[in-house]
Amino acid sequence: MTDTQQPNPSEMAEVTQARPHRTLLNDAWIRLRRNRLAVAGAIIILIFALGAIFAPLITKYNFAKQDLDSIFLQPSGVHWLGTDELGRDVFARMLYGARTSLAVGIFTQLIVLLIGLPIGAFAGSKGGRVDNLLMRFVDIMYGFPDILLIILLSAVLRGTVFGNMGGGIFVIFLAIGLVAWVNVSRLVRGQILSLKQRDFVTAARAMGGKGTYITMRHLLPNSLGPIIVSITFGVPRAIFTEAALSYIGIGVKPPTPSWGAMIHDGYNVMFTAPHLVIVPAVAIALIMLAFTFLGDGLRDALDPRSRR
Amino acid sequence: MAENVVIEINNLAKYFPITSGLFFKKKVAEVKAVDGVSFAIHRGETLGLVGESGCGKTTVGKCVLQLYRATSGEVIFEGKNLCDLNENQLRPLRRKLQVVFQDPYDSLNPRFTAADIIGEPLQINSDIRGSDFDRRIAELLDIVGLAPYMADRYPHEFSGGQRQRLGVARALALQPEFIVCDEPLSALDVSIQAQIINLLDDLQDKFGIAYLFISHDLSVVRHMSDRVGVMYLGKMMELSERDEIYKSPLHPYTQALLSAVPIPDPAVEEKRKVIVLKGEVPSPINPPSGCVFHPRCPKAFDDCSKLIPQLKDAGSGHEVACLLYKTSWP
Amino acid sequence: MSTLLDVRNLVTRFHTQDGVVKAVNGASFTVAKGETIAIVGESGCGKSVTSLSILRLIAQPQGKIVSGEALLDGTDLLKLSTEEMRKIRGARISMIFQEPMSSLNPVLTIGRQMTEQLELHRHMGQQEALAEAINLLKLVGIPQAERRVKDYPHHFSGGMRQRVMIAMAISCKPQLVIADEPTTAVDVTIQSQLLELIRGITDEMGMSLILITHNLGVVARYARRVYVMYAGTVVEHGPALSVYHHPLHPYTSGLLASVPRLDEPRKGRLAPIEGQPPDMMCPPVGCPFQPRCAYALPKCLTDRPELQEMAPGHFTACWVAFSGETLWQKT
Numbered sequence: 001m002t003d004t005q006q007p008n009p010s011e012m013a014e015v016t017q018a019r020p021h022r023t024l025l026n027d028a029w030i031r032l033r034r035n036r037l038a039v040a041g042a043i044i045i046l047i048f049a050l051g052a053i054f055a056p057l058i059t060k061y062n063f064a065k066q067d068l069d070s071i072f073l074q075p076s077g078v079h080w081l082g083t084d085e086l087g088r089d090v091f092a093r094m095l096y097g098a099r100t101s102l103a104v105g106i107f108t109q110l111i112v113l114l115i116g117l118p119i120g121a122f123a124g125s126k127g128g129r130v131d132n133l134l135m136r137f138v139d140i141m142y143g144f145p146d147i148l149l150i151i152l153l154s155a156v157l158r159g160t161v162f163g164n165m166g167g168g169i170f171v172i173f174l175a176i177g178l179v180a181w182v183n184v185s186r187l188v189r190g191q192i193l194s195l196k197q198r199d200f201v202t203a204a205r206a207m208g209g210k211g212t213y214i215t216m217r218h219l220l221p222n223s224l225g226p227i228i229v230s231i232t233f234g235v236p237r238a239i240f241t242e243a244a245l246s247y248i249g250i251g252v253k254p255p256t257p258s259w260g261a262m263i264h265d266g267y268n269v270m271f272t273a274p275h276l277v278i279v280p281a282v283a284i285a286l287i288m289l290a291f292t293f294l295g296d297g298l299r300d301a302l303d304p305r306s307r308r
Numbered sequence: 309m310a311e312n313v314v315i316e317i318n319n320l321a322k323y324f325p326i327t328s329g330l331f332f333k334k335k336v337a338e339v340k341a342v343d344g345v346s347f348a349i350h351r352g353e354t355l356g357l358v359g360e361s362g363c364g365k366t367t368v369g370k371c372v373l374q375l376y377r378a379t380s381g382e383v384i385f386e387g388k389n390l391c392d393l394n395e396n397q398l399r400p401l402r403r404k405l406q407v408v409f410q411d412p413y414d415s416l417n418p419r420f421t422a423a424d425i426i427g428e429p430l431q432i433n434s435d436i437r438g439s440d441f442d443r444r445i446a447e448l449l450d451i452v453g454l455a456p457y458m459a460d461r462y463p464h465e466f467s468g469g470q471r472q473r474l475g476v477a478r479a480l481a482l483q484p485e486f487i488v489c490d491e492p493l494s495a496l497d498v499s500i501q502a503q504i505i506n507l508l509d510d511l512q513d514k515f516g517i518a519y520l521f522i523s524h525d526l527s528v529v530r531h532m533s534d535r536v537g538v539m540y541l542g543k544m545m546e547l548s549e550r551d552e553i554y555k556s557p558l559h560p561y562t563q564a565l566l567s568a569v570p571i572p573d574p575a576v577e578e579k580r581k582v583i584v585l586k587g588e589v590p591s592p593i594n595p596p597s598g599c600v601f602h603p604r605c606p607k608a609f610d611d612c613s614k615l616i617p618q619l620k621d622a623g624s625g626h627e628v629a630c631l632l633y634k635t636s637w638p
Numbered sequence: 639m640s641t642l643l644d645v646r647n648l649v650t651r652f653h654t655q656d657g658v659v660k661a662v663n664g665a666s667f668t669v670a671k672g673e674t675i676a677i678v679g680e681s682g683c684g685k686s687v688t689s690l691s692i693l694r695l696i697a698q699p700q701g702k703i704v705s706g707e708a709l710l711d712g713t714d715l716l717k718l719s720t721e722e723m724r725k726i727r728g729a730r731i732s733m734i735f736q737e738p739m740s741s742l743n744p745v746l747t748i749g750r751q752m753t754e755q756l757e758l759h760r761h762m763g764q765q766e767a768l769a770e771a772i773n774l775l776k777l778v779g780i781p782q783a784e785r786r787v788k789d790y791p792h793h794f795s796g797g798m799r800q801r802v803m804i805a806m807a808i809s810c811k812p813q814l815v816i817a818d819e820p821t822t823a824v825d826v827t828i829q830s831q832l833l834e835l836i837r838g839i840t841d842e843m844g845m846s847l848i849l850i851t852h853n854l855g856v857v858a859r860y861a862r863r864v865y866v867m868y869a870g871t872v873v874e875h876g877p878a879l880s881v882y883h884h885p886l887h888p889y890t891s892g893l894l895a896s897v898p899r900l901d902e903p904r905k906g907r908l909a910p911i912e913g914q915p916p917d918m919m920c921p922p923v924g925c926p927f928q929p930r931c932a933y934a935l936p937k938c939l940t941d942r943p944e945l946q947e948m949a950p951g952h953f954t955a956c957w958v959a960f961s962g963e964t965l966w967q968k969t
Binding site for chain 2: 680681795797798825826827828829830831834852853854855856857858859878879882883892893894896897898899900901904905907908909910911912914915
């Protein structure tokens with residue numbers, strides 16, 4: 001009996017000396033910091049976010065103020081990125097456009113989480129007929145082309161009370177969010193189904209844990225990693241969708257600046273004033289790339305398989 | 309003897325349906341994972357359950373704990389048939405029936421600290437909290453040979469053997485009377501296995517816990533068990549006292565199983581005659597007629613494919629289900 | 639007996655995110671023509687990495703063979719070009735893995751996978767190769783081989799798949815077969831079927847066999863000579879009888895004492911080796927077993943012992959054994 005009660009000294013030494021004490025999130029954080037692309041992505045996102053938040057402090061121009069005396073100006077010391085066909089400052093419009101894009105990215109994903117997470121979790125943990133029914137519905141949603149559904153939804157929503165909230169931006173949040181949640185609900189359901197097979201869940205059942213307890217304590221916390229990654233990849237998709245909608249003229253209403261609308265406006269004068277297209281296009285590309293890099297980094301960092 | 313019984317299993321059967329169909333699932337076949345198994349375990353006793361993969365030994369363990377609901381049969385614990393109880397009625401009894409799993413990587417929640425893991429049964433089933441809780445965690449860590457400062461570490465910071473110790477500590481937290489050990493050693497290295505064997509041994513001596521020890525390793529089962537049951541294709545083939553079954557196995561399957569285990573001694577191995585069984589374990593969806601072992605049995609005769617042998621006492625409590633013995637004839 | 643394979647001071651490392659894993663630290667062993675040796679050790683001791691290093695199948699780019707020689711009939715395998723090495727694999731050295739499902743291609747029939755090798759290494763025509771594949775499947779005891787040659791890997795049970803692996807391993811009549819935990823994934827009755835089959839075939843065809851396993855019983859049954867590995871190095875080797883009856887290294891004797899035996903009276907308690915195997919990112923200085931060794935001397939903490947012959951053909955790397963102490967020996 002004695003030697004099982006006395007922790008073996010070498011055994012303790014092995015744990016203490018070999019690797020420093022780290023929690024899983026700690027571990028993920030350290031790995032994320034080591035990933036240069038992910039860090040670069042995070043920095044780009046931060047710069048855009050700061051620019052969007054502090055836009056009024058950074059530029060003295062109003063994004064909506066027209067100045068017909070100075071249209072199609074090339075970039076200069078006065079107008080850093082030139083002016084557009086109505087003489088509005090492009091730099092200011094780009095900064096305020098970042099507000100639109102980031103808001104779309106974040107709020108759609110919030111809606112996605114609010115709908116997708118509970119439905120996926122419910123289907124996965126209940127199983128059986130409930131699961132079957134919910135997932136067939138998700139499959140049907142999945143079968144429709146996303147962009148078509150979003151256009152339809154935004155057309156319908158425009159007629160409702162949401163139509164005029166925040167210059168039409170609310171409609172965009174809802175339309176994208178109401179379509180994109182299926183991805184997350186599928187992911188959450190899959191995660192939960194596979195976690196349910198794990199022995200630690202069986203152990204919790206064997207000690208009398210109830211269904212909701214098991215879902216909240218074991219199933220959801222362990223699906224968190226993949227959910228975070230999916231959300232991170234969802235942000236650029238939503239930004240791109242908003243840009244596309246605004247480009248075809250059914251996105252945010254003017255004069256609210258949007259990168260997609262800026263490209264649309266600049267398209268006709270692409271050869272005489274190329275900066276009107278290049279600036280918003282580069283902004284979209286940069287923010288999408290940044291989120292993709294960060295998402296890749298998060299996926300590698302949060303994957304517990306890469307460290308045992 | 310009878311009042312000493314902790315848990316009694318009568319004629320337990322578990323058939324898993326195989327379904328097909330797009331919208332309406334139709335049962336097309338059944339996997340007879342366990343088919344009419346009976347045994348009893350006494351206070352402070354270890355019953356070893358051996359057999360190859362697919363013999364149903366793990367299913368028996370899960371049915372006993374009501375993690376699977378049996379198709380038919382009884383599991384009697386504290387005078388109640390657990391199979392008749394619903395989940396709410398079972399909950400107060402669950403604390404007395406615990407389990408240690410095979411894979412210590414799979415059986416611990418990676419987002420829980422050691423204290424969370426060991427304390428989970430207390431959180432669910434008791435109102436021990438605060439400093440009493442911490443004291444109990446420290447005590448449990450000590451019992452399984454881990455240091456108190458390890459309480460706030462995560463599973464990935466422990467080695468395989470240490471993780472299995474955590475699994476044992478969790479099973480002990482509610483002072484159960486009975487623990488199902490489902491292949492608790494097979495994921496561990498040889499030198500670590502012995503540590504866990506000794507730990508389980510000591511805990512039994514100290515707390516008088518009864519074990520159902522499920523394993524495919526016949527040497528380990530011999531070391532751990534007081535009595536041993538041999539399963540094949542969902543049926544119990546032989547059940548007896550440990551020394552009896554290892555010294556004079558009656559069933560041809562047990563004999564072959566024992567001879568297949570290599571002994572770590574070249575001098576002994578050189579003189580040993582190995583019974584190599586032909587073929588493989590048949591599918592439990594469509595098990596052979598008569599004695600399920602007859603297609604592989606070196607001693608099979610005509611009647612073996614027709615008659616189902618009964619598990620009966622062939623003398624001095626040594627039960628066997630084989631037509632070579634008069635008692636087994638139906 | 640002449641030497642077929644002579645591995646000297648093999649060092650293999652893996653570069654991971656968390657640091658460098660020193661998987662193999664100077665392992666040496668020899669295999670004679672027609673001989674069966676066993677490499678025994680626990681998970682992480684480097685036994686599998688050693689065999690993969692010989693075949694140059696270490697995962698790139700993380701894995702790297704840092705130094706050492708692996709002489710097959712005098713040619714250093716570690717110095718061959720990729721193309722030359724490819725001609726050796728399967729033809730002169732072949733391997734049987736633990737998990738046959740992951741080493742068979744799931745979208746090709748068994749027949750196609752077998753004939754591919756025969757056409758490549760033995761320059762057979764299509765018909766001839768198919769006939770030979772059927773012969774091989776019969777040899778390894780697969781019933782209805784003519785029909786089964788058209789089946790896909792998932793049509794076979796675990797034991798049958800391992801038989802297919804054996805058939806493929808011997809198809810080009812290699813001089814050396816390396817079986818890496820060939821029966822860990824199967825049941826004991828299938829284990830004895832497979833091992834008897836491997837022994838029968840290698841004996842009959844005069845092949846050398848390296849049996850890599852953690853199972854001390856399997857070693858005792860099938861190998862004449864045994865190498866015990868711990869923390870990436872060979873700590874003891876010699877004739878199986880001598881190693882099992884008079885282990886010279888405390889790790890070997892500890893291992894033997896920690897397994898319950900079917901043929902001996904049941905002991906009250908087992909004698910486990912305390913502690914854990916070392917973290918191979920920072921293996922201990924001196925003797926690798928020293929942190930777990932009950933007999934460690936001051937010297938063990940600082941100097942790494944080299945293998946020395948203590949009895950005919952029986953080598954060990956242990957300062958305590960060198961000092962003439964035999965306190966852990968079985969009586």
